[in-house]
Amino acid sequence: MSDKAALTDIFHFLITCEHGGNRIPQCYQQFFGGFESLLRSHRGYDRGALRMAKELAKALDAPLFAAATSRLLIDLNRSVHHPQLYSEAIRFAPAAVRCEILTRYYMPYRTSAEASIAEAIGRGEKIIHISSHSFTPELNGQIRNADIGLLYDPSRPHERDLCRRWRTNLKACAPGLMVRRNYPYAGRADGFVTYLRRRFSADTYIGIELEINQKHVLEGGPQWRELRRVILETLQKAVA
Secondary structure, three states: OOOOOOHHHOEEEEEEEOOOOOEOOHHHHHHHOOOHHHHHOOOOOOOOHHHHHHHHHHHHOOOEEEOOEOOOOOOOOOOOOOOOOOOOOOOOOOHHHHHHHHHHHHHHHHHHHHHHHHHHHHOOOEEEEEEEEEEOOEEOOEEOOOOEEEEOOOOOHHHHHHHHHHHHHHHHHOOOOOEEEOOOOOOOOOOHHHHHHHHOOOOOEEEEEEEEEHHHHHHOHHHHHHHHHHHHHHHHHHHO
């Protein structure tokens, strides 16, 4: 496909947010005594990710799949057999409890988003999936040197080209932003997008994880509002 061709001519958007909130349902709160501060931290949820996801979905007229339960209950962005699927609060809970959480929260979220993609592809559509995330500015004493990360699989041409164009547009629109590809995580690391790439071909499915530095969310105000606007407008320009 030529760079001059618009992806939106053939692709349609779908937005997800796996770590949108830090809610713990009442029936599981007994396992979270002493974990209150952790729930409020970056471990509990991705600050700002749900706000970004909602604005993307509205502006792009895209279906939105978002979770408000904490990743400390169960991490919707991990595969079923990943050692960090359950946090330390739940990992040693009875097997029946963990199975119930998997059945009640994990499976419905993942299967409904996957089914929506499959149905769209079945209708002859092609999907650009943006998975909205954010990252803590500092982890284990190391400063994360980026404002925005775009995660993708370099072996999939549509994903590689879209992220290249998106980064170029971001740098042109906001030269002060540090925009990095496959940072602060690898695009092929375990995650929902990685799972979906195994289910759908590179010609019908583009999966991108958007990562925003939480320092912008914490600062709030006009800067955070402007960053969201820039992210949306440069994405639209990148596909058109």
